[in-house]
Amino acid sequence: EDKVVQSPLSLVVHEGDTVTLNCSYEVTNFRSLLWYKQEKKAPTFLFMLTSSGIEKKSGRLSSILDKKELSSILNITATQTGDSAIYLCAAALVNDYKLSFGAGTTVTVRA
Amino acid sequence: DGGITQSPKYLFRKEGQNVTLSCEQNLNHDAMYWYRQDPGQGLRLIYYSQIVNDFQKGDIAEGYSVSREKKESFPLTVTSAQKNPTAFYLCASSDRGVNIQYFGAGTRLSVL
Numbered sequence: 691e692d693k694v695v696q697s698p699l700s701l702v703v704h705e706g707d708t709v710t711l712n713c714s715y716e717v718t719n720f721r722s723l724l725w726y727k728q729e730k731k732a733p734t735f736l737f738m739l740t741s742s743g744i745e746k747k748s749g750r751l752s753s754i755l756d757k758k759e760l761s762s763i764l765n766i767t768a769t770q771t772g773d774s775a776i777y778l779c780a781a782a783l784v785n786d787y788k789l790s791f792g793a794g795t796t797v798t799v800r801a
Numbered sequence: 802d803g804g805i806t807q808s809p810k811y812l813f814r815k816e817g818q819n820v821t822l823s824c825e826q827n828l829n830h831d832a833m834y835w836y837r838q839d840p841g842q843g844l845r846l847i848y849y850s851q852i853v854n855d856f857q858k859g860d861i862a863e864g865y866s867v868s869r870e871k872k873e874s875f876p877l878t879v880t881s882a883q884k885n886p887t888a889f890y891l892c893a894s895s896d897r898g899v900n901i902q903y904f905g906a907g908t909r910l911s912v913l
Contacts, residue, residue: 699841722900732805732891732904733844778843782900787832787851788859789902793843 692717694781696792704800707769711795713779714761721784723755723762728776728794736764738782769799804828807892807905813913814879814886822877822908824892831897833875837861838889838907847890850875851897879910887912 693716703709715723722740726733737746739755739762746753750773753764766773776796780789805826814820826833832851836844846859850869864883869875875894879886889909893902 694843696843724900726904731906735901735903738901780844787895787900788834788846788849789844789900791836791844793841 692781692783692790694779694790694792696777696779696795698795699793700796700798702798702800703769705769705771707799709766709769709773709797711764711766711777711779711797712761713764713792714759715779715781715790716760717781717783717790719784719786720757720760720781721786722782724780724782724789725753725762725764726778726780728778729774733778736777766797769797771799771801773797774799805892805894805903805905807890807908809908810906812908812910814910815913817881819878819880820886820910822879822890822892822910824875824877824905825873826875826892826894826903826905827873828894828896828903829872830894830903831872832895833869834893834895834902835859835865835867835875835877836891836893838891844891847877886910 725736737753742757776794780791834849835847848867850856892905895902
């Protein structure tokens with residue numbers, strides 16, 4: 691059975707702190723790893739990682755995939771209250787439309 | 802404005818009643834999906850459809866039904882057989898061969 695595990699489940703930080711979220715996966719025929727941000731309603735796409743060791747960056751957010759360790763991390767630097775959200779990771783398989791999601795990490799940024 | 806529209810935002814179901822959640826997309830995507838989200842459990846796949854007039858069960862299809870008569874539309878019916886329907890329901894779509902899924906704003910279903 692495919693499994694995607696995120697840690698921690700939740701964390702509280704203060705504005706300006708750096709946050710590191712973890713996602714590990716055990717899936718057959720792995721293709722790529724996706725990160726989403728969910729603020730109240732619709733998850734919005736952040737990154738898709740297919741190759742190991744290549745960092746993807748967007749503003750204060752960055753992510754990297756380690757295929758040897760079957761894991762990915764999402765970093766958020768200089769956090770702001772607007773970064774408060776649930777961060778979801780999902781594994782995509784070869785020749786399959788479906789995504790397997792982790793339970794998510796709830797990040798709360800206090801002013 | 803391209804996107805996915807889910808309606809209604811909030812829905813209440815009486816015991817023994819079937820209810821239908823609407824999902825419409827104008828992104829011209831081939832594939833559409835329905836997920837259920839419960840606190841602390843992430844997204845669980847209910848049904849998905851890769852093409853019109855075809856759909857497959859996901860991990861938790863029992864008590865749900867879908868149809869895909871048009872490319873743009875993928876309604877989900879929560880039947881009376883679903884004994885614990887209270888949850889947040891998300892619809893998504895994706896382009897053929899692309900793993901990135903785009904989501905609607907969701908429908909929150911509660912039981913009266």
